[in-house]
Amino acid sequence: MSTKSVFARQALLPQGxxxxxxxxxxxxxxxxxxxxxxxxxxxxxxxxxxLPGMSNLHSHAFQRAMAGMTEMAGDTQDSFWTWRDLMYRYALHISPEQSQAIAAQLYAECLRQGYTGVCEFHYLHRDPQGEMYARPAEMAQRLIAAARQTGIGITMLPVLYSYADFREQPLREDQRRFATRVDDILGLVQALEPERDAQTEIGVAPHSLRAASMTQIRELVNALPAQRPVHIHIAEQMKEVQASLAATGRRPVEYLLDSGLLDSRWCLVHATHMTPQEVSAVAASGAVVGICTSTEGNLGDGFFDLPGYLAAGGRFGVGSDSHVSQSPVEELRWLEYGQRLRLQGRNIASTATQKRVGDFLWQSALQGGAQASARPVGQFSVGYRADMLVLDDAHPNLAGLQSEHVLNSWLFAGNDNLVRDVYVGGRQVVQNGRHFAQDEIAADYTRCMQELRQL
Incomplete structure (x- = not known):
């Protein structure tokens, strides 16, 4: 079997x-x-x-087309919930072809910034009228096609979305494209089975405890093939926590923990509002928390309890979610800075054995992202994917540095993109900062946006 190789003067191996x-x-x-x-x-x-490429553990690709379009104050107090109404209206218009064009633009941008895999939390299943496509997996397959077009690895997560709120409230009219039951999701998993390969994994995602009942979630998880990933939005906003208490008598994380379902297959996206007891229990479960700092900041979600979670041995990764940013550097930088602002301290993301904040953040997010993606990525070890980033050693921020300063300088100094080359599965997809299909993808995206802006 033919092989390829690269020589690195310094490589980030599991031991450093x-x-x-x-x-x-x-x-x-x-x-x-x-x-x-x-x-x-x-x-x-x-x-x-x-160094190994990062897994982007939470993405709604179509929302890339909205980035920067919702930053105008309304007549009432703006919040996550007013933003969500705008997002729903936007989602009603996107065609399969436009979905692929948007995703390809997003994935190429993510690759150029250092993400080499993405977990796609996908809920645009139906057509704009609310009917299933002739091929029910049409929209999911478009996103997988965009991943293959760009070269990024993907974990596709068809989303179970049955209700508008707790107590099984019927979906709103503007949620009609999301509507699915357990059988629908299991059918999508089966339809997507032929897509699985070294670059592609298939899991599931109950959207939230608002949008899926615990009975449904249990049925879905029990029917899923072993070792497949399960992702869920949880405890992102205090309004959700209050609604859960009113409906179940328990906070959302507490309610999920009490189900007995939580284990290392799970990724809890956001988990912003947890009690200390919930923090410890989630950490003990082996699940990963998906922190999406740029989106959480954009939507005003609040601050995750990072010190408490780390003290309990919790695992985490990062995602770009609504794609107001496509940079893992920004997610990790503001994960740390948010904690500094909240606690009025410095160098929060560190341990007794790893005091360099940049090294701790990058290596921890590599591990958590790999676990959430359920793919052999995130480290340079035999049997893992050759997903590799080459940093620009000629850039003034890195030139002549000792290795112990590289990740701190990359994550915390300046805003230039220091990722020079990117390889995914040994294939070079970014060279000297440019994606191999950057112009073609950008042209398709520009045409798509011209169409959407005429609506």
């Missing part, structure tokens, strides 16, 4: 930055051999800073 490393991968894009302490040859590709 390591000098003189050669990585080999096979034609399928999986790492087959990692050599350390070796010398470069004159003919091989050589880089200075090589």
């Amino acid at each position: 930055w390591t000098q003189q490393v050669r990585l080999h991968w096979d034609v399928s894009g999986s790492l087959t051999l990692i050599e350390t302490g070796v010398s470069a040859t004159a003919t091989e590709q050589q880089v200075t800073w090589l």
Whole structure:
């Protein structure tokens, strides 16, 4: 079997930055051999800073087309809920072709910033009239097609969305494109089964405890093939917490914990508003929390209890969610800065064994993102995907740095994109900061947006 390789003067291995490393991968894009302490040859590709690509563990691709369009005050107090009404209206108009064009633009941007995989929390299942497409998986397949068009890895998560609120309230008219029952989602999982490959995984996502009953969630999770990922929005807003208390007598995270379903397959997206007891119990469950700082800041969600969660041994990753940003650097930077503002302290995301904040954040989010994606990514180890970032060693922020300062400088100094080259499954998709299909994808996206803005 033919292989490819790259020599790195410094590579971020599971044990930390390591000098003189050669990585080999096979034609399928999986790492087959990692050599350390070796010398470069004159003919091989050589880089200075090589590190694993990040998994974007929460995405609603169609919302990329809304970024920057909702930043105008209304006549009443604006909130997540007024933003949601605008999002619903926008979602009613997007065609399958437009969905693919938007996703391709988003995924190319994510790749250029350092994401090499995405977990797509997908709920635009039906056509604008609320009818299923002739191929029920049409919209999901369009997003998978966009992932393949751009080269990004994808975990597709068809969303169960049956109700408008707790107590099984009927869906609103502007939610008609989302409507699904358990059998619908299991049918989509089956229809998407042929799409599974080294770059593509299929899981499920009960939208929230507002939109799916616990009976439905239990049925869905029990019917899902073993080891497939399960994602859910939870405790993002205090209004949701109050509605859960009124309907069930329990807070949303407490209610999910009491179900006995929570384990390492789960990703709890946001989980912003938790009690200390809930924080400890989620950490103990082995689930991942998906923190989406740029969206949570944009929507005014609140601050996640990062110190409490880390003290309990909790796992986390980051996602770009509504895509007001496509940068893992921004998500991690503002995860740390939010805690500094909340606690009026510094260097919060650190431990006794890892005091460098940038290193702790990047390596922790790699692990959490890999777990949430249910794909062999997030580290340079044999059998894992050759998803690799090459940082720009010529940039003034990185030139001549010692390895212990690289991640801190990348995450906390300046706003230039320091990702020079990106490989996914050993295939180069970004070279010198440009995606290989950047112009074509941007042209399709521009046409799509011209159509949508005429509505």
